Amino acid sequence: xxxxxxxxxxxxxxxxxxxxHHHEQASRERRPIEILxxxxxxxxxxxxEFIEIRKELES
Numbered sequence: 001x002x003x004x005x006x007x008x009x010x011x012x013x014x015x016x017x018x019x020x021h022h023h024e025q026a027s028r029e030r031r032p033i034e035i036l037x038x039x040x041x042x043x044x045x046x047x048x049e050f051i052e053i054r055k056e057l058e059s
Contacts, residue, residue, distance in 0.1 A: 032057050033054070033057060036050065036053055036054060036057065
């Protein structure tokens with residue numbers, strides 16, 4: 001009987017890990033755009049460069 005109590009705990013743990021994995025993937029996908037915005041904010045690239053690079057990243 002004690003063994004069956006572990007099943008829900010293990011199942012919930014697996015669901016949490018899957019959720020974290022999807023969140024991590026989404027963060028990585030946004031990262032290039034975030035870096036681009038940071039570079040523009042610091043003045044490292046011009047507005048024209050920002051627009052051109054953003055178009056490339058979004059395509």
